[in-house]
Amino acid sequence: MSEQNFETLMQTAYLQTFPTQLDLITEGDPADFLYVVIEGCVELYARSNSREATMGMVQPVGTFILAAVLKDAVYLMSARTCQKSKILLIPSDNVREAFQADASFTRAIVQELASCYRGVVKEHKNLKLRTAVERLANRLLRYHRDQGANGSLDLPYDKRTLASLLGMTPENLSRAFNTLKPYGVDVDGSFVRLNDTKALETLAKPNPLIDGRDQ
Amino acid sequence: MSEQNFETLMQTAYLQTFPTQLDLITEGDPADFLYVVIEGCVELYARSNSREATMGMVQPVGTFILAAVLKDAVYLMSARTCQKSKILLIPSDNVREAFQADASFTRAIVQELASCYRGVVKEHKNLKLRTAVERLANRLLRYHRDQGANGSLDLPYDKRTLASLLGMTPENLSRAFNTLKPYGVDVDGSFVRLNDTKALETLAKPNPLIDGRDQ
DNA sequence: CGACGATTTGAATAGGATCAATGGGAGTGG
């Protein structure tokens, strides 16, 4: 977008640092701000009845609840930091203003929104088409790839969060790791060694239309 | 959008009628067209390993695979008609062109995309936060509301499709209907009578952030 | 060292899936 429009927009924004485990937004509230994660990590989650589920994780540089802002609607998800995080808050009104005023910004927003959409669709396919063990296996392969594919990886979140993200209980995640041991998966805390990626891939059957970085 | 831009765009489009159960697109293919359902009904589904899952249903007037078109990427879902359907096909290039050229069109597209996004998020919450019986109960209440809330409703698709949409097997759907019988749910083919919506709502605990028409 | 939370393990249960078999229309052809 134009330098000038960018400056105007940024003057309305707040850059804040939040401690870990702080609630940023609650589902059902009106979308007052667009959030951009600059540093740290944010967990998107949802509640219903008395259950809670992690919907996704946002890492730098990523936005969340863009759709609610554009539609001037209420948030569908809650969000909380899962690390000390630096976050940019842009008032919704100003986002929509810039959206009207600057065609380049519009295009960028649409690309981001389309990417978010495809991300959720992939997550939904993941959940509907795979068992818990398959989801874990594919997730490990993804982290492995994203961290350089050197035979080991670090789990980016604690196991409780990872379990919820994968749609299972912590107990079940623990058992899923045991199930994967014969496929060369050795776990030590948050450090995971993949001793037989071939075997793991045979089990996981990764699919670029679910696990792909983008496209 | 402007009358003129609309005419230009429509001149590139094809309006076609397809028979039922015809495959329109296949996941993984490049997004050559944007699809708009004018009449009939289209099922979005996905495959992986040897499993298949219904991802959503599109009814008039609705679009599908908008995100793939805007990103010039491959389809993440397949689509097939589930009735004889009249469908508008607009070449992706022309959609993107109009998207650049006409600000009103851009806004409309963004609203549609944001709505689709929120739709998938709701579906995802539905699946992660509810049991199969709860999903069925809430779906029945939704159809009931959308069809006038007069104590009965018609299932809009066959039960096999409904089951897949709700993330269960046909057998399990059949049993879920039996589970709901004590809550006043009487099924006769595709006709369903709700004799005790209060009781059904107590069980279903509908949530506007999952089942809401929009917002 | 002690306490707390996170993780793991075990046992029992529940929810759903699978396999097999039966019933029930809708459509077809005689």
Place this chain on the structure above:
DNA sequence: CCACTCCCATTGATCCTATTCAAATCGTCG
């Protein structure tokens, strides 16, 4: 108009996956 066939839906039985509840273990931080 009726018999036949096919596919969908239902039911039963069993198996498997995943959740729940309980307890033990591990690690980390004061």
